[in-house]
Amino acid sequence: MQSEIKTLACFTMKMPFFKTVATLFSLLFGLFVGVSAWAQHAEGNHPQSDTAQTALHTDLTHAEGDAGEGEKFNVNETIIEHVTDAPVWHFADHLVLPLPVIVYSKEKGLDVFSSSHFYDEHHHVVEYNGYKMEGRNILIAATGEKTLNLSITKNVAMLFLTAIVLLWVLLSVAKAYKKNAGKAPSGLQSFMEPVILFVRDEIAKPNIGKHYEKYLPYILTLFFFILFGNLLGLLPGSANLTGNIAVTLTLAVLTFLITNFSGNGNYWTHIFWTPGVPLLLRIIILPVEIIGVFTKPFALTIRLFVAITAGHIVILSLICLGFIFHSYVVGVGASLLVVFINLIELLVAGIQAYVFALFTALYIGMATEEGHH
Amino acid sequence: MDLLTPGTGLIVWQVLIFLGLVLVLAKYAWKPILGSLKEREESIQQALDQAEKAKQEMASLKSDNEKLLKEAREERDKILRDARTAASQIHDEAQTTAKKTADKIIEDAKAVINTEKQTALRDVRAQVALFSLEIAEKLIKKNLANDKAQKELTETLINDLKLN
Numbered sequence: 001m002q003s004e005i006k007t008l009a010c011f012t013m014k015m016p017f018f019k020t021v022a023t024l025f026s027l028l029f030g031l032f033v034g035v036s037a038w039a040q041h042a043e044g045n046h047p048q049s050d051t052a053q054t055a056l057h058t059d060l061t062h063a064e065g066d067a068g069e070g071e072k073f074n075v076n077e078t079i080i081e082h083v084t085d086a087p088v089w090h091f092a093d094h095l096v097l098p099l100p101v102i103v104y105s106k107e108k109g110l111d112v113f114s115s116s117h118f119y120d121e122h123h124h125v126v127e128y129n130g131y132k133m134e135g136r137n138i139l140i141a142a143t144g145e146k147t148l149n150l151s152i153t154k155n156v157a158m159l160f161l162t163a164i165v166l167l168w169v170l171l172s173v174a175k176a177y178k179k180n181a182g183k184a185p186s187g188l189q190s191f192m193e194p195v196i197l198f199v200r201d202e203i204a205k206p207n208i209g210k211h212y213e214k215y216l217p218y219i220l221t222l223f224f225f226i227l228f229g230n231l232l233g234l235l236p237g238s239a240n241l242t243g244n245i246a247v248t249l250t251l252a253v254l255t256f257l258i259t260n261f262s263g264n265g266n267y268w269t270h271i272f273w274t275p276g277v278p279l280l281l282r283i284i285i286l287p288v289e290i291i292g293v294f295t296k297p298f299a300l301t302i303r304l305f306v307a308i309t310a311g312h313i314v315i316l317s318l319i320c321l322g323f324i325f326h327s328y329v330v331g332v333g334a335s336l337l338v339v340f341i342n343l344i345e346l347l348v349a350g351i352q353a354y355v356f357a358l359f360t361a362l363y364i365g366m367a368t369e370e371g372h373h
Numbered sequence: 374m375d376l377l378t379p380g381t382g383l384i385v386w387q388v389l390i391f392l393g394l395v396l397v398l399a400k401y402a403w404k405p406i407l408g409s410l411k412e413r414e415e416s417i418q419q420a421l422d423q424a425e426k427a428k429q430e431m432a433s434l435k436s437d438n439e440k441l442l443k444e445a446r447e448e449r450d451k452i453l454r455d456a457r458t459a460a461s462q463i464h465d466e467a468q469t470t471a472k473k474t475a476d477k478i479i480e481d482a483k484a485v486i487n488t489e490k491q492t493a494l495r496d497v498r499a500q501v502a503l504f505s506l507e508i509a510e511k512l513i514k515k516n517l518a519n520d521k522a523q524k525e526l527t528e529t530l531i532n533d534l535k536l537n
Contacts (some may be wrong), residue, residue, distance in 0.1 A: 159383075
């Protein structure tokens with residue numbers, strides 16, 4: 001009992017600290033994004049300096065800058081470029097990290113090379129080694145055939161980063177549990193413990209029911225992956241991983257597979273031959289139920305993708321306001337608003353992780369529920 | 374549009390990395406974490422249960438004590454009551470004996486007094502008879518000093534005899 005009180009004391013003691021960190025963090029973020037976006041824009045106005053860079057850029061701002069229309073600023077392109085995947089990691093204009101391209105085709109086999117080969121010194125997309133880049137696809141230049149593009153894109157790199165952070169944090173927490181066996185938790189462990197307990201006691205246990213322990217590792221990993229992905233995605237210069245539809249789709253499909261593979265007779269009976277309903281209605285309900293099976297992962301995919309991407313778009317749009325109006329006043333005002341939106345985004349990061357895990361638990365619970373008719 | 378369509382490469386990586394994460398974390402993170410959390414909860418529950426048990430034991434001990442105390446008190450009361458009754462009995466007995474003795478003494482005394490009285494009365498009667506005889510003798514002596522009186526008496530006596 002004493003250890004519990006100690007845990008509580010530890011946690012309440014640390015709360016203001018984390019709050020301050022979060023606030024500071026968002027302030028810094030707002031500032032950083034504002035400054036980097038400004039720098040990027042300023043760069044767009046001086047196309048001459050581009051030649052000196054080895055950095056690569058597909059931004060239309062630059063293309064237009066090259067054409068001598070530096071004043072024109074394409075908000076749409078800028079924002080979309082920020083929230084979508086890219087073959088390079090663009091931190092700032094002079095800080096672009098080329099990432100490895102991995103392609104596989106029947107004709108040419110497996111090929112690995114740097115994505116920098118696809119750009120010339122003017123940041124124009126060029127062919128390399130018989131490959132041609134077209135949007136996200138890499139085609140064989142000669143035939144125009146598609147290849148299997150397994151490149152380490154910006155989002156894949158972000159995925160690695162998220163996985164590494166997740167492993168580092170959770171493995172160190174696990175180590176702390178081994179070290180502090182029988183003692184009160186300390187440090188990072190005492191910060192993570194309430195979250196883990198929350199997922200276990202508020203998400204998994206009440207929604208899945210008595211078999212919850214079997215699904216707990218998946219739900220916990222899901223929750224923390226989304227949470228860390230969301231939070232890391234808010235960092236300046238980072239990629240929009242959890243706001244990428246491929247990522248959310250994969251997670252939703254995994255949930256869908258787990259749900260349906262653990263579905264018991266009761267679950268399938270409810271779908272194909274809904275009990276307690278007149279025969280005619282059963283036939284009408286059947287397609288509805290079957291569609292329902294697929295709308296669940298669809299809703300999961302769209303919800304997370306939209307929530308995170310929309311947040312990023314709102315922040316980027318606000319930052320772009322300063323460049324649209326060419327006014328410091330608007331820029332400062334928009335930056336203040338960005339700080340506020342960022343705080344909301346922190347909240348959304350937690351809520352979306354919670355919601356995804358909650359719905360996953362709910363669906364698994366529905367599929368494994370024992371009949372009670 | 375790239376934003377709304379999922380890219381194959383990212384899906385492949387996401388599946389690989391995420392499944393890897395689930396497996397690695399399940400084995401090296403969630404298992405020890407959830408295990409020790411459960412262990413701790415169980416130990417807390419056990420401690421609480423033990424405390425509850427100890428409390429109950431204390432309560433039963435207390436009630437035992439109270440029972441013992443009550444019994445002792447009752448016994449004390451009984452002893453006191455017995456002693457009191459015994460004392461009063463002794464007291465009563467002593468009183469009755471004393472009374473009896475006193476009565477006997479009084480009776481004896483009365484009897485003695487009576488006998489003494491009878492004796493005294495007898496003595497007095499004898500004395501009185503003696504005195505009466507003496508007085509009568511003296512009277513007779515005086516009355517019969519002359520002959521005439523002697524004669525008269527004799528006649529009276531003779532008359533009385535005649536009547537009988």
